[in-house]
Amino acid sequence: xxxxxxxxxxxxxxxxxxxxxxxxxxxxxxxxxxxxxxxxxxxxxxxxxxxxxxxxxxxxxxxxxxxxxxxxxxxxxxxxxxxxxxxxxxxxxxxxxxxxxxxxxxxxxxxxxxxxxxxxxxxxxxxxxxxxxxxxxxxxxxxxxxxxxxxxx
Numbered sequence: 001x002x003x004x005x006x007x008x009x010x011x012x013x014x015x016x017x018x019x020x021x022x023x024x025x026x027x028x029x030x031x032x033x034x035x036x037x038x039x040x041x042x043x044x045x046x047x048x049x050x051x052x053x054x055x056x057x058x059x060x061x062x063x064x065x066x067x068x069x070x071x072x073x074x075x076x077x078x079x080x081x082x083x084x085x086x087x088x089x090x091x092x093x094x095x096x097x098x099x100x101x102x103x104x105x106x107x108x109x110x111x112x113x114x115x116x117x118x119x120x121x122x123x124x125x126x127x128x129x130x131x132x133x134x135x136x137x138x139x140x141x142x143x144x145x146x147x148x149x150x151x152x153x
Contacts, residue, residue, distance in 0.1 A: 024124050031120040036113040041066065042080055043117060045073075046102065046110040049086065055102035058091065062100050085109055 029040040036043075048065045049055050057065070063073040077100050080086040085106035091097030102110070129137060 024121075027124045028117065028120045031116050032113055035116045036109070038109065038113050041068070041076055042085075043110075043113055045076060045080060045100070046085060046106055047114070047117070049100060049102040050107060050110045055107065056089065056099045059088075059098045059100055080106070 025040060032038045032040060032043050044066045045062065048062060049057060059073060059077070060070065062077075063070050066073065068076065077086055077088065080100075081088060083105075085103055087101045087103055089099045089101050091099060126134065
């Protein structure tokens with residue numbers, strides 16, 4: 001195969017990854033909005049906080065987990081705080097550091113929406129792959145996720 005054919009094939013695969021991710025995300029968002037009036041990004045913030053010890057994460061760590069810029073996360077947490085789903089707390093060891101903390105209302109909203117999210121993941125992705133494909137896909141994703149990419153400050 002020539003390098004231009006190889007590049008074209010690689011680009012086709014990359015575009016398929018982007019299309020699949022966008023399509024699955026749109027479907028999950030539609031499910032969450034229809035069932036819980038909750039968009040995907042706020043759900044993911046609640047989910048990561050719900051999985052964290054004490055229901056709290058430093059804002060920088062949370063931004064990394066939900067793949068948002070610091071400013072994008074700040075705006076989203078502002079909205080969640082106005083809705084009573086998240087609180088902010090200062091970090092005792094670093095006055096400049098802030099934690100996002102899941103409130104009782106946020107936990108209840110997460111608990112209500114989580115089954116819809118899990119079912120959506122099954123319906124829109126996992127159920128479309130057989131056991132062998134799932135194992136292969138997991139192997140591929142692990143391989144890609146293990147690559148250490150330097151984080152830009």
